[in-house]
Amino acid sequence: MSTENETDGSVLNGVGQLNGHSSEKPTDQSSSNSKLLVDIGSTYFKVSTAHSIEQHFRDFNKRILDDLMHKCGDTVQRFDAQDIHICSSANGGLSTLIIGLTHSYSLKYATNIAYNSGINVIDSILFQDIEEYSIPSDLIDVVIIVGGIDSNGGMFDDRLHAYLSKLNYSNVVYVGNAPDAATLSKSINQLVVLPNIIDDRLHIVEKHLKDYLTNLYQEDIEGKEDIKHLYEITGNQIYSTPFVVNKSLPHIHASFSVTDPFILLDIGGATTDVHYSKDLVSDNIVTEQEHDRIVFKKLGVFKSRQSLIFTAENNEYAYELLMHLKVTENIYKEHSEKATKILMQLAIFLVLCKMSHYRPAYVTLKLLSMNSIVFTGGITKVLTTADIEDVVAFFYRKIMNSDHKPVTVLDTQYDIWTIGAKEQATCQ
Amino acid sequence: MKVVTGVIGNDIHVVANRLMDLSLNARGYEVFNLGVNTYLEEFFDAAVETGADILLISSLNGEAEGWGREVKLLKAKYKNLDNLVMMIGGNLTVGSGNAEDIVQRFKSYGFDLVCHQIDLNTGLDMLEDHMRQSSPALETTGA
Ligand code: B12
Numbered sequence: 001m002s003t004e005n006e007t008d009g010s011v012l013n014g015v016g017q018l019n020g021h022s023s024e025k026p027t028d029q030s031s032s033n034s035k036l037l038v039d040i041g042s043t044y045f046k047v048s049t050a051h052s053i054e055q056h057f058r059d060f061n062k063r064i065l066d067d068l069m070h071k072c073g074d075t076v077q078r079f080d081a082q083d084i085h086i087c088s089s090a091n092g093g094l095s096t097l098i099i100g101l102t103h104s105y106s107l108k109y110a111t112n113i114a115y116n117s118g119i120n121v122i123d124s125i126l127f128q129d130i131e132e133y134s135i136p137s138d139l140i141d142v143v144i145i146v147g148g149i150d151s152n153g154g155m156f157d158d159r160l161h162a163y164l165s166k167l168n169y170s171n172v173v174y175v176g177n178a179p180d181a182a183t184l185s186k187s188i189n190q191l192v193v194l195p196n197i198i199d200d201r202l203h204i205v206e207k208h209l210k211d212y213l214t215n216l217y218q219e220d221i222e223g224k225e226d227i228k229h230l231y232e233i234t235g236n237q238i239y240s241t242p243f244v245v246n247k248s249l250p251h252i253h254a255s256f257s258v259t260d261p262f263i264l265l266d267i268g269g270a271t272t273d274v275h276y277s278k279d280l281v282s283d284n285i286v287t288e289q290e291h292d293r294i295v296f297k298k299l300g301v302f303k304s305r306q307s308l309i310f311t312a313e314n315n316e317y318a319y320e321l322l323m324h325l326k327v328t329e330n331i332y333k334e335h336s337e338k339a340t341k342i343l344m345q346l347a348i349f350l351v352l353c354k355m356s357h358y359r360p361a362y363v364t365l366k367l368l369s370m371n372s373i374v375f376t377g378g379i380t381k382v383l384t385t386a387d388i389e390d391v392v393a394f395f396y397r398k399i400m401n402s403d404h405k406p407v408t409v410l411d412t413q414y415d416i417w418t419i420g421a422k423e424q425a426t427c428q
Numbered sequence: 429m430k431v432v433t434g435v436i437g438n439d440i441h442v443v444a445n446r447l448m449d450l451s452l453n454a455r456g457y458e459v460f461n462l463g464v465n466t467y468l469e470e471f472f473d474a475a476v477e478t479g480a481d482i483l484l485i486s487s488l489n490g491e492a493e494g495w496g497r498e499v500k501l502l503k504a505k506y507k508n509l510d511n512l513v514m515m516i517g518g519n520l521t522v523g524s525g526n527a528e529d530i531v532q533r534f535k536s537y538g539f540d541l542v543c544h545q546i547d548l549n550t551g552l553d554m555l556e557d558h559m560r561q562s563s564p565a566l567e568t569t570g571a
Contacts, residue, residue, distance in 0.1 A: 128507045151430075151458075152479035169556075200459055202474060311570035 036079040037421040038234075039241055039414075040064055040088040040227070043269030043302045044378060047072045048418050053091055053380070055414075064090065065229040066424070081235035085421055088227055089268065093295070094141040094217050097167070097368060098124040101147030101155060101176075109197050109204045110146045110175065115293045116206075117213035118270070120238040121298075130159050140169040145184070146176045149200055153179025161187060171216065175209050195328050204285050213401050214243070230307035240419070242266075242293055244272050245376070248420030249275055249291045252374070255415040259407065262372035263355070263365065264416065267347045269302035269381045271295050274351060280365040294363060299350060301343045301378075321349055324394055344379050345391045352395045365418060367396075368404050376411040429558070433469060434462030436495050437517075441488035441499040444518065444548065448486065450549055454555070457482075468495055468502055475512055482555070484515045490522040501540060513558065517551050518541035564571040 037048045040058075044067060046314050056071045058064070067232045069076060076084070100106030107124045114121050122140060125133050127147060137151050143164065150154045155177060164172070172191040174184055181193045194208040221227050221238050230238060245266065252258055261277030275293045298307035309332045313317040322342070324328060332341050355365045375388065396402045411417075431452055435445050442464050452459045460478050462470060475483050476485040487547050488496070496516070503509055516539050526543050534542040541558055 102476050104467075104470045105477045120461060152477065185489065202462070202477060333437050416439035 001381060006017040014347075018075045028413060034079070034083050035077065035422070036084045038068070038076075038084065038230075039126055039244075039417055039421070040068075040086065040090045040230070041241070041268055041377075042090050042271075042300070043337045046414055046417070047075060048414065048421075049075065049200060053414055054405055055378075063229060064226050065232060068230075070273075074314065076233055078326070084238050085238045086230055086234050087098060087241045087244045087417075087421060088230075089222060090227065093240065093242075093271070094119045094220050095122045095138065096120070096144055096213075096215070097122050097136065097140045097169070098141045098144045098146065099126050099127055099130065099163070100124065100145075100162065105198055106146040106176065109285065110144050110209070111166040112204070112292060113197065113206050114144065114208045114213060115182070116246070116289070116296060117210050118217050118242045118293075119213050119296055120297045125163075127156065127160065130163050133163075135163070135166045140167060141220065142171040142213070143167065143169045145172065145174045146197060148177030148196075149198055149202065150178040150196055152177050156180055160184075164188065166171060173209070173212060204287060206287060211334075213424060213425075217243075242275075242295070244420035244423075245273070245416055246275060246291060246293060246420070247423045248416050248418075251419050251423065252416065255408075255419060256374065256409050256411070258409055259371035260373060261370055262406075262409075263370060263372055264374040264376060265348065265379075267350060267351070267375075268300050268377055270300040270304050271297050272299040272347060272351050274355065276355075276365055278364075280367075280370060281363050282366070283333070288358060292363075294355075296354060299347055299354075301340060301347060305343065308343060308347060308350070311350050317353075318346060318349070320398070321346065321391070321394055325390075340349065341387065344383055345387060348379075348391045349395050350390065353399060356399055358399045365413060367400060368402060370406045372409055374409045374411060376414065376416045380410045380412045429457050429482065430460065430478055431457045431482040431484055432460045432462065432474045432478060432480040433484040434466035434467065434471060435464040435484070435486045435488065436466055436471070437489075437491040438465060439487060439489045439491055441486075441518075444486055444488060447548055448484070451552055452484075468498055468532045472503060472506055472509060475509060476506065480512065482515065482559075483536060484555075485516045486522060487513075487516065487518045488546065490519060492516065492518065492520045492534075493522075495509075496534055498537075499538045513541070513555075514539045515541040515543070515551075515555060515560070517546060517548075520544040 039046045044055055044057045054072060059067045096114050098110045098121060099109055100110060111121050111124060122136055143301065153168060172188060172190065174181055175194050175197045177196060185191045185193050194212055197205050197209050199205050217240050221387065227238060261279040264275040266273040273293060273295050275291050278290055278292055298304050300308065324340060325345060327342055331339050356367055357364055373392065385408050392408065393405065396404050433448055435441060438492060445464060449459055449461045460474055460480065462474055471485060516534055525571055530544045531542040542550055
């Protein structure tokens with residue numbers, strides 16, 4: 001294990017202590033005794049049996065499967081393909097661009113469904129102003145077009161076609177009003193038409209778009225060269241990690257003393273995922289689901305390190321936070337354990353800002369009503385509860401003008417992910 | 429005819445809103461009721477999504493004045509709401525106030541019909557008259 005530490009350490013400086021982390025776990029659910037759960041992230045992977053959990057940094061010079069077999073081959077070989085369950089966030093996720101009629105309904109509903117299906121929203125475009133938007137240069141995995149209730153039609157015109165003709169995308173799906181579906185399917189190539197996500201009472205209808213996006217995600221994972229090979233060791237479907245995490249949230253109270261409402265932060269190497277209780281938002285989306293998800297694509301401490309730093313440099317309080325943590329901006333240039341720690345603390349602060357009134361994103365959470373913050377992922381191996389509470393208290397003082405102190409919960413044993421993976425495994 | 433209705437701002441007075449829903453339905457309108465606690469942008473957005481002809485806002489708790497001043501600015505951002513008939517009613521000021529002044533003020537904010545402390549049915553009769561005048565083809569009731 002120590003040699004691996006050294007090799008990996010050269011790729012990902014300063015966080016050597018994450019390597020080969022292994023700890024004993026009590027057997028809790030006999031159903032999972034015979035199961036092996038594997039989570040592949042952009043930076044490291046975790047392998048969990050009923051008795052132990054191991055975490056390793058990925059070696060980017062190797063294919064994922066080879067890397068996994070090299071580091072955990074003995075464990076993997078003890079299990080049948082049918083008993084190995086894998087989830088992955090390593091493919092970076094699918095990207096979507098949404099074109100809709102209004103912020104409060106079409107764009108909001110589609111964004112909500114996309115996030116909850118594990119998809120990253122690159123941009124959302126208000127159709128009436130479509131000519132004023134710049135065209136993203138990246139390839140968009142799926143374009144979502146939405147707007148209007150079924151008794152309303154004629155909402156989209158040639159400006160839509162002009163925009164699409166300049167856009168580089170792989171799939172396009174229409175989930176808007178019925179009358180326009182017929183015309184658009186004639187004029188837009190390969191348009192997939194699904195039932196409207198806005199019903200006649202202006203309520204959200206999630207199912208069809210959610211199923212479509214989840215399947216697309218699945219196909220994407222299966223198509224990715226690197227991930228594809230993992231099917232050599234599993235007989236089960238490979239799921240996206242946020243999907244699995246979302247599955248575990250309703251069961252979170254069995255493993256942690258979490259008081260509702262709460263948020264769960266998964267600060268990863270490339271992106272940061274936030275899952276939150278719906279009680280923390282006051283909006284017009286009424287669904288049965290208790291938790292929603294939002295992802296910040298460019299906030300991560302390894303792959304997205306540069307954009308994290310960029311965001312910090314543009315936040316007027318970040319400098320003060322650095323002073324509070326007794327470091328200077330020079331820390332951005334360092335590659336040390338200390339620097340990783342500070343970046344993770346910054347990431348917590350910046351995400352909270354983005355979820356607050358201070359830097360409103362797609363949702364603003366009622367952070368003063370939040371009772372717990374749960375942290376999962378690599379951060380739990382780097383920061384202590386005290387490190388986290390220090391930043392959270394700083395955020396509440398500076399941004400919220402409050403002494404509010406939600407309880408910090410660290411998912412050090414990755415229970416969140418294992419509960420979700422088990423849930424998924426039992427469903428299969 | 430399609431009507432979007434609701435109570436604006438952080439206003440939870442729901443009784444008139446329920447009655448409004450029933451009365452509008454009884455008069456043959458297709459009603460989209462956004463309920464209490466509705467923000468101005470949601471009203472306009474709902475009008476766009478539904479293709480509504482009429483926006484009928486209630487305000488009971490005294491917040492109307494603050495929202496009224498926002499109407500023109502926000503509506504100007506929409507490119508397809510020029511034909512929307514705008515109506516507001518309820519308690520449009522804090523305290524009683526002079527009805528004539530209040531009506532004038534809210535008209536200057538961009539409302540076509542203003543009903544300060546006027547009962548619902550009188551208000552809806554006014555709406556029907558207005559609609560008949562603006563499109564004489566609609567000789568019958570609401571729809
Ligand atoms: C019940 C009530 C409450 C209940 C509401 C329960 C609920 N969920 O509905 C509670 C106790 C929660 C409450 C709270 C408050 N209330 Co209150 N409440 C009332 C009360 C007593 C009755 C309202 C009612 O339901 N009436 C019955 C319905 C059918 O009548 P209506 O609402 O007046 O509506 C009629 C017309 O206005 C018209 N109409 C309404 N909308 C429209 C729209 C159009 C287009 C048209 C044509 C007509 C129309 O139609 C209706 C029937 O004709 C009134 C006083 C009163 N007697 O009116 C105060 C009153 C409305 N409340 C008032 C206030 C100030 C408050 C609070 C701010 C008090 C506080 N300090 O906390 C809070 C605000 C809470 C909030 N966030 O909105 C004031 C508003 C003062 C103002 N505008 O100047 C009032 C007038 C009391 C007063 N005289 O001071 N309230």
